[in-house]
């Protein structure tokens with residue numbers, strides 16, 4: 406900015422030198438100051454004048470800028486988003502912006518100089534306001550209060566006042582400037598929020614109460630369940646005990662039933678077979694040699710197995726030797742074993758059946774068929790438990806229980822000279838005679854049922870009934886082949902039966918019955934067998950083996966047929 410001093414230096418050209426005396430100058434003054442001095446003064450005056458004019462201009466511009474700024478401020482003030490009020494210490498409105506007047510629904514001039522309390526509808530609010538003003542003035546700081554205000558149209562709104570004290574100048578009491586905002590919506594939201602919060606809390610409390618109750622119930626239920634579980638466990642234990650007892654009873658009953666109707670695998674309820682059962686019971690646990698006698702197929706094999714199964718040797722083997730099934734020249738090596746090269750064809754060392762049966766039982770089936778020379782060796786084994794393998798001088802000692810069986814009357818064989826008497830007495834320590842099936846007809850029905858069940862299972866049939874006539878026919882038949890024959894008849898019938906009823910196609914020849922006790926009749930039966938074998942052999946031109954051989958026609962093994970032939974002394978030359 407140009408200071409007057411500067412301007413004095415920088416604008417010398419502005420001064421207009423003049424020779425004329427200054428206006429108003431008296432003649433006396435002119436006479437006092439030299440003219441040159443006068444001119445200089447005039448020049449200076451002119452410079453001052455110019456400077457004043459410039460300063461005037463500057464002032465005017467500053468005033469204009471001030472006016473513009475004031476207008477802008479007034480606009481800002483009027484249209485600010487809050488009501489601006491200033492009050493004197495008594496609460497009279499000194500100034501208010503446009504929005505402030507609009508908040509109260511009035512023209513600005515109707516507010517100025519009026520007490521603010523006029524628009525505070527309630528006495529409490531008025532108290533709050535005057536206290537607020539006093540506090541603001543006293544603290545000369547920022548303070549907030551909330552009161553209800555009432556518009557000119559009577560509508561109330563919730564107002565928030567944020568006030569500040571205006572410094573008092575000397576001699577004045579200062580003033581309060583307040584910004585007033587309508588917070589009705591905000592308050593409503595706040596209340597709604599508070600209500601929602603309250604509701605939420607209420608709900609949480611209710612839910613918590615419910616959960617606590619549920620929890621309590623659950624705890625009770627768990628207790629009840631635990632009790633139930635405990636009683637269930639007890640019940641299961643009791644059931645198990647009952648089951649065990651039932652099973653035991655069942656086993657006992659089954660045992661009873663077995664005792665009553667069968668004996669292990671031996672089926673029968675007749676008094677004749679019951680007598681056999683008693684004998685088995687008596688002798689099974691002993692080491693005694695047993696001689697089983699009875700017709701072919703009557704069950705000597707099953708009785709031998711029953712004795713072994715009830716003996717202390719049951720866990721060791723029962724070795725069976727069918728003396729008819731073995732060729733005469735092999736019986737010895739089969740029984741006692743052989744060393745390699747003991748005879749032509751003995752390519753390897755072989756253990757005999759007596760050695761195999763060591764600790765167990767040996768069942769010598771069809772003992773009557775045993776060649777005389779071997780009977781002696783057998784006697785030695787029975788007496789001393791000793792023998793030698795074929796081709797070996799070494800004596801072997803064994804512990805074997807002997808059960809022998811014969812379908813021939815051995816006493817007769819002794820008489821015929823085909824069986825050693827001493828061996829017979831050694832074997833006949835405990836004889837058991839198994840009655841033929843015709844002597845125990847009471848067992849037939851039971852045996853039929855047993856075989857039907859057995860072959861149903863084996864063949865996969867479902868035979869459920871046996872016609873009365875069929876049963877009667879079976880009961881009336883004499884069964885020369887005994888139980889084996891009955892078993893074959895039932896197996897055949899099951900195979901051919903269609904549907905659930907048993908069909909028996911076999912024709913049973915019920916020729917006059919031989920007396921069961923007569924020894925002569927038994928002999929007659931043997932003779933019948935001998936005659937029949939001779940008859941068949943003659944028909945086949947003495948061919949034993951092969952498709953059209955006598956063995957095939959008789960439905961027996963060729964070695965069995967040969968044994969029978971030996972037994973009956975049948976040979977082509979002698980007939």
Ligand SMILES: Nc1ncnc2c1ncn2[C@@H]1O[C@H](COP(=O)(O)OP(=O)(O)OP(=O)(O)O)[C@@H](O)[C@H]1O
Nearest residue numbers: 670671672700701702703704705706707812888889
């Ligand atoms: N009481 C029975 N209960 C059930 N099955 C029996 C009975 N008796 C015999 N059997 C059966 O009959 C068939 C012949 O029995 P087993 O071989 O014991 O007779 P066996 O008298 O030894 O005959 P063989 O003198 O020809 O050697 C076998 O299948 C056997 O299971």
